[in-house]
Amino acid sequence: MKSGRAKRGQARSGQARAGASPAAEPRWLVPFVLGCLFLLSLLPLLSLARAGFAGLVSGQSIGVLTEPATFAAIRNTLLTASGGMVVSVAIGALFAFAVGLTDVRGKLAFSFAFMLPMMIPPQVTALAWVEMTGPASPLLKTLGIAPPLGSPQPLYSLAGISLLLGVQHAPLVFLALKSGLSASPRDGVEAARLAGATPFRVFRDIVAPLSAPGLIAGAAIAFVSGVGNFGIPAILGIPAGIEVLPTLIYTRLASFGAGTFGEIALLSSLIAVIAAAELMLQQRALAGRDYRIIGLSGANAAFSLGHLRLTVELLLVAILFFVLVAPLAALIASSLVPAYGVPLNFQTVSLRAYEEILFRQSMTLKAFGNSMFLATTAALGLLAVSVPAAYLMTRRRGLLANLLGILIEIPYALPGIVLAVAFILTFAAPLPVLNVSLYGTIWIILIAYFSSFLAVSLKPVMSAFLQMDPSLEEAARLAGAGFLRRMRDVILPLVAPAAGAAIILVFLIAANELTVSALLWSAGTQTLGVAIFNLDDSGSSDLAAALSVLVVVMVMLLMAALEALAKYLPEGVLPWRN
Incomplete structure (x- = not known):
């Protein structure tokens, strides 16, 4: 009897050291993460490959x-x-x-x-x-x-x-x-x-x-x-x-x-x-x-x-x-x-250029609002994918973790212009069933940001998961806590500083992005990067310079905020720290 209890205790101890078992995960977790990565990574790349192959076969392109x-x-x-x-x-x-x-x-x-x-x-x-x-x-x-x-x-x-x-x-x-x-x-x-x-x-x-x-x-x-x-x-x-x-x-x-x-x-x-x-x-x-x-x-x-x-x-x-x-x-x-x-x-x-930019230029004000919306939504929304993905990649080693890593890294490694073209080809036609086209709307830019910056959001969260003792979550599971309860009471409080760094890093990059949005924007959906490019292209160099100065100030303030949070963050999150 004692021997059986000892074996069960050793098994539980080994499971705690190795991380949560697949049985501890809800059934929807793996399909949810794989479905998100299929939409954000695999589907656009397949659309790009299909369009290129079709152009070669038809001879039209x-x-x-x-x-x-x-x-x-x-x-x-x-x-x-x-x-x-x-x-x-x-x-x-x-x-x-x-x-x-x-x-x-x-x-x-x-x-x-x-x-x-x-x-x-x-x-x-x-x-x-x-x-x-x-x-x-x-x-x-x-x-x-x-x-x-x-x-x-x-x-x-x-x-x-x-x-x-x-x-x-x-x-x-x-x-x-x-x-x-x-x-x-x-x-x-x-x-x-x-x-x-x-x-x-x-x-x-x-x-x-x-x-x-x-x-x-x-x-x-x-x-x-x-x-x-x-x-x-x-x-x-x-x-x-x-x-x-x-x-x-x-x-x-x-x-x-x-x-x-x-x-x-x-x-x-x-x-x-x-x-x-x-x-x-x-x-x-x-x-x-x-x-x-x-x-x-x-x-x-x-x-x-x-x-x-x-x-x-x-x-x-x-x-x-x-x-x-x-x-x-x-x-x-x-x-x-x-x-x-x-x-x-x-x-x-x-200060006329700053007055124009901040109070009179409707185009730049709209671009500022669009960039703030896109950067904020991308930074916060990506946590809904990066936290479950980081959880699976640290708790499930092997083929699944490698597959998730590849699907996350590919869009980040691709040049932004290639990713933008892939999303144009994916969403140029109306969506099935809904019969609504995302092309020409702000939503196609947002989805492209999700794809491009998922790796940026994942890195700090992944570092926090790797430094977290899985036995804490295992103890909560053995006490009867479900996955969502463990996520709320055990996991999220421990990864909160890294999640905050991920939010600021994604916001910092997305708020100033140009390469992706340069191909995806249309009237009313221009971003700060597009606005600066258009102002300079139209000869309004003073307005372009004023808007650029404001962007640089925003970048420096966000980097200073990250530096202020440095002591609460896992090592390696802030790239400029030794």
């Missing part, structure tokens, strides 16, 4: 693949993405090595400031740099160093697009490389130093080889992000007649005609193929190499810079000044002058 404009767009896409990758690796690696390996001061401040370009919308980055350079720059005119009138704008070029893609995506390289540097073997570095190795020899023989995975991964992510970026090539490339694949898709959709859906499906497939090829090259570069680390790791592996520390710190500050402070200062200066090209002084300073 295949001509787009042989047009000179397509070849030019492919060439420009590869050139700008590759150039941007080189810039991203150069800047991101420098900051990662300095913050992750050396004894520079103010590491948190450097990381926080360096992450800002990634959080700022790409069209705002492009607009800020345009306002900072060229003969009509109010900032340069105020300083008396503006180029002569009639001089070309240097950023309206392939090199300019590459430079700004590099600045925008350098934080991605920084994040990928910094996580690997934190695991540098402390005892191996100390042993090499005791053996008389110079710091350069230690870096070359120990740190650099172990940094290769993060560096390769960061470079691949920067390239793929550059391939799918719409905001920067749109602001800089369209005025110069330079088209990349995302802007080519945008112009094809704007000039809607016979076979348009098939054409944009094929062009989107080209972007997906380029992105997939780069990721395959990344895997091939890492194949056959063993990067496992044996020994202790940690901050003690940092290099002491000695008398060079101040020089390195000043170099980092100078880079942040040119990639962040100066462009934002130019943006602010442009928002305070009455017309483009007027120098800023006490006689010309004006």
